Amino acid sequence: xxxxxxxxxxxxxxxxxxxxxxxxxxxxxxxxxxxxxxxxxxxxxxxxxxxxxxxxxxxxxxxxxxxxxxxxxxxxxxxxxxxxxxxxxxxxxxxxxxxxxxxxxxxxxxxxxxxxxxxxxxxxxxxxxxxxxxxxxxxxxxxxxxxxxxxxxxxxxxxxxxxxxxxxxxxxxxxxxxxxxxxxxxxxxxx
Amino acid sequence: xxxxxxxxxxxxxxxxxxxxxxxxxxxxxxxxxxxxxxxxxxxxxxxxxxxxxxxxxxxxxxxxxxxxxxxxxxxxxxxxxxxxxxxxxxxxxxxxxxxxxxxxxxxxxxxxxxxxxxxxxxxxxxxxxxxxxxxxxxxxxxxxxxxxxxxxxxxxxxxxxxxxxxxxxxxxxxxxxxxxxxxxxxxxxxxxxxxxxxxxxxxxxxxxxxxxxxxxxxxxxxxxxxxxxxxxxxxxxxxxxxxxxxxxxxxxxxxxxxxxxxxxxxxxxxxxxxxxxxxxxxxxxxxxxxxxxxxxxxxxxxxxxxxxxxxxxxxxxxxxxxxxxxxxxxxxxxxxxxxxxxxxxxxxxxxxxxxxxxxxxxxxxxxxxxxxxxxxxxxxxxxxxxxxxxxxxxxxxxxxxxxxxxxxxxxxxxxxxxxxxxxxxxxxxxxxxxxxxxxxxxxxxxxxxxxxxxxxxxxxxxxxxxxxxxxxxxxxxxxxxxxxxxxxxxxxxxxxx
Numbered sequence: 122x123x124x125x126x127x128x129x130x131x132x133x134x135x136x137x138x139x140x141x142x143x144x145x146x147x148x149x150x151x152x153x154x155x156x157x158x159x160x161x162x163x164x165x166x167x168x169x170x171x172x173x174x175x176x177x178x179x180x181x182x183x184x185x186x187x188x189x190x191x192x193x194x195x196x197x198x199x200x201x202x203x204x205x206x207x208x209x210x211x212x213x214x215x216x217x218x219x220x221x222x223x224x225x226x227x228x229x230x231x232x233x234x235x236x237x238x239x240x241x242x243x244x245x246x247x248x249x250x251x252x253x254x255x256x257x258x259x260x261x262x263x264x265x266x267x268x269x270x271x272x273x274x275x276x277x278x279x280x281x282x283x284x285x286x287x288x289x290x291x292x293x294x295x296x297x298x299x300x301x302x303x304x305x306x307x308x309x310x311x312x
Numbered sequence: 313x314x315x316x317x318x319x320x321x322x323x324x325x326x327x328x329x330x331x332x333x334x335x336x337x338x339x340x341x342x343x344x345x346x347x348x349x350x351x352x353x354x355x356x357x358x359x360x361x362x363x364x365x366x367x368x369x370x371x372x373x374x375x376x377x378x379x380x381x382x383x384x385x386x387x388x389x390x391x392x393x394x395x396x397x398x399x400x401x402x403x404x405x406x407x408x409x410x411x412x413x414x415x416x417x418x419x420x421x422x423x424x425x426x427x428x429x430x431x432x433x434x435x436x437x438x439x440x441x442x443x444x445x446x447x448x449x450x451x452x453x454x455x456x457x458x459x460x461x462x463x464x465x466x467x468x469x470x471x472x473x474x475x476x477x478x479x480x481x482x483x484x485x486x487x488x489x490x491x492x493x494x495x496x497x498x499x500x501x502x503x504x505x506x507x508x509x510x511x512x513x514x515x516x517x518x519x520x521x522x523x524x525x526x527x528x529x530x531x532x533x534x535x536x537x538x539x540x541x542x543x544x545x546x547x548x549x550x551x552x553x554x555x556x557x558x559x560x561x562x563x564x565x566x567x568x569x570x571x572x573x574x575x576x577x578x579x580x581x582x583x584x585x586x587x588x589x590x591x592x593x594x595x596x597x598x599x600x601x602x603x604x605x606x607x608x609x610x611x612x613x614x615x616x617x618x619x620x621x622x623x624x625x626x627x628x629x630x631x632x633x634x635x636x637x638x639x640x641x642x643x644x645x646x647x648x649x650x651x652x653x654x655x656x657x658x659x660x661x662x663x664x665x666x667x668x669x670x671x672x673x674x675x676x677x678x679x680x681x682x683x684x685x686x687x688x689x690x691x692x693x694x695x696x697x698x699x700x701x702x703x704x705x706x707x708x709x710x711x712x713x714x715x716x717x718x719x720x721x722x723x724x725x726x727x728x729x730x731x732x733x734x735x736x737x738x739x740x741x742x743x744x745x746x747x748x749x750x751x752x753x754x755x756x757x758x759x760x761x762x763x764x765x766x767x768x769x770x771x772x773x774x775x776x777x778x779x780x781x782x783x784x785x786x787x788x789x790x791x792x793x794x795x796x797x798x799x800x801x802x803x804x805x806x807x808x809x
Contacts, residue, residue, distance in 0.1 A: 166411070
């Protein structure tokens with residue numbers, strides 16, 4: 122509605138302007154004082170600023186053309202854990218997330234210990250909690266939550282590492298779990 | 313305007329289109345027939361000018377129907393906000409002109425007003441298009457390249473100053489050459505052609521849609537359409553070959569595809585003796601007894617019959633995993649394995665069927681013979697549930713298990729083909745096993761060992777397979793870089809060892 126009003130006003134003013142070319146006399150009743158012209162100028166400049174602001178706050182809204190050429194990409198098993206480990210920096214204070222990651226690795230670790238040592242599930246869990254399942258003190262510390270029983274130099278090195286101790290230990294725990302299978306399990310080799 | 317530059321044909325994300333078949337076709341992606349057509353009918357030229365492309369006529373000697381009109385499935389009109397803020401120039405020039413009393417500045421503002429009028433008075437055209445799609449072959453072998461040529465004709469009255477066409481390539485097919493899209497301007501009656509290549513893979517695919525975007529000249533308004541075209545289909549069947557290489561001895565039963573039963577009858581294994589009845593074959597008379605006490609007795613043997621094997625595929629969304637980005641994914645490998653196992657079992661005289669855990673029912677009752685073989689090939693190649701892309705619906709595992717249990721004969725054996733990505737797959741194998749079916753799991757390995765997450769998943773899967781072996785399920789772990797025959801042979805050694 123306002124659009125048509127302004128359009129009409131614009132057309133009327135345009136016609137008056139063109140008419141003024143032929144008969145300059147018809148513009149005499151219009152105010153032409155200095156103050157008025159400066160006021161009009163300032164209002165116009167304000168209008169320009171408003172337009173600039175409008176542009177800045179308006180996104181171009183072109184239709185997105187679909188990615189027709191790409192075929193679907195499928196995940197590799199374990200992508201999810203990698204993503205979560207990569208996000209640890211963002212979820213630094215998210216204890217629940219750390220707990221979930223520890224659970225996930227712990228489940229696989231317990232199953233692997235059970236398979237390797239042929240022990241019960243409880244015994245495997247206990248080995249995890251005691252840290253007796255691996256020779257890597259940092260991997261063991263991932264589940265025990267205690268200070269790794271490692272030489273001071275190694276611990277200092279861990280502190281200086283770019284990655285958080287949690288992530289570092291998580292990775293070492295995964296490595297240790299994998300080693301359980303590789304070292305001396307003929308079935309594991311055969312898989 | 314910088315945006316205007318991006319609107320030119322040949323922009324980085326847009327395809328290059330050839331407008332109007334005819335003489336100097338310098339476009340590499342155009343099919344050879346265009347040039348032929350131009351040579352054949354040099355005088356059939358009309359007039360046409362489009363977007364700086366060749367000024368050639370719409371020439372068509374296609375015996376085929378040519379482009380057919382499309383049906384609009386959905387249409388959406390919108391402002392692109394392309395000119396938003398342009399009025400700042402008008403206001404600025406006029407304001408400054410008023411403040412410093414400069415006539416040229418005031419006049420400059422008038423020019424801006426003209427531009428704005430131009431931008432806002434026109435509406436995006438409503439494209440009326442006819443489309444023809446040509447495929448270099450409709451029945452490619454898996455791995456072949458199929459060239460798709462799309463001809464788009466403006467059959468409406470309006471000029472389409474900025475037309476973008478994006479092909480709706482079936483999701484599972486990867487485009488190997490050329491973008492499947494084009495940008496151009498089309499006058500009424502003018503045509504453009506673009507082409508691209510896709511890599512064929514097992515399955516049945518339909519090309520039946522285009523995304524069309526048409527803008528007005530100033531680019532301020534645009535219309536986005538989803539149109540349905542005359543469908544073109546590609547059917548890529550799995551190869552018939554390569555079955556003899558799968559050593560299945562020991563895979564299903566130690567009797568090479570035959571199972572012994574408790575009933576007496578014909579066979580090779582002695583079962584019992586009974587009194588001779590008239591009509592018993594001479595070869596089954598026990599001559600030793602006859603020599604001893606002159607009575608005719610007939611030997612009975614343990615009856616043997618064909619084994620019944622059902623190949624069960626795991627097609628849940630969870631099974632759609634892949635080791636890395638290259639190569640076939642686990643389900644594709646599984647279906648390939650299923651095909652080989654199926655054919656091998658058929659060759660050794662078993663009755664084989666197919667079932668699947670999928671969003672829709674997949675069932676081929678066990679059978680034998682060439683017709684059965686052909687039916688299985690068709691099913692494994694083109695059944696929609698066996699699509700190379702993950703299903704969207706849910707798979708009801710319990711229901712499918714129950715249904716499968718009803719269908720399976722008591723002594724039927726099961727070959728369960730699954731990458732074993734989760735506990736559910738192990739549950740399936742175990743449930744079939746406890747129902748008394750001999751279960752063999754053929755598992756394409758989808759794991760990698762490059763990152764901690766991948767390594768943990770690999771260990772997890774290895775534990776799962778180990779647990780299954782512990783509960784007497786036979787497991788064939790098929791590594792990605794290994795032929796199926798090798799994996800089967802390795803598994804067989806383990807079973808017999």
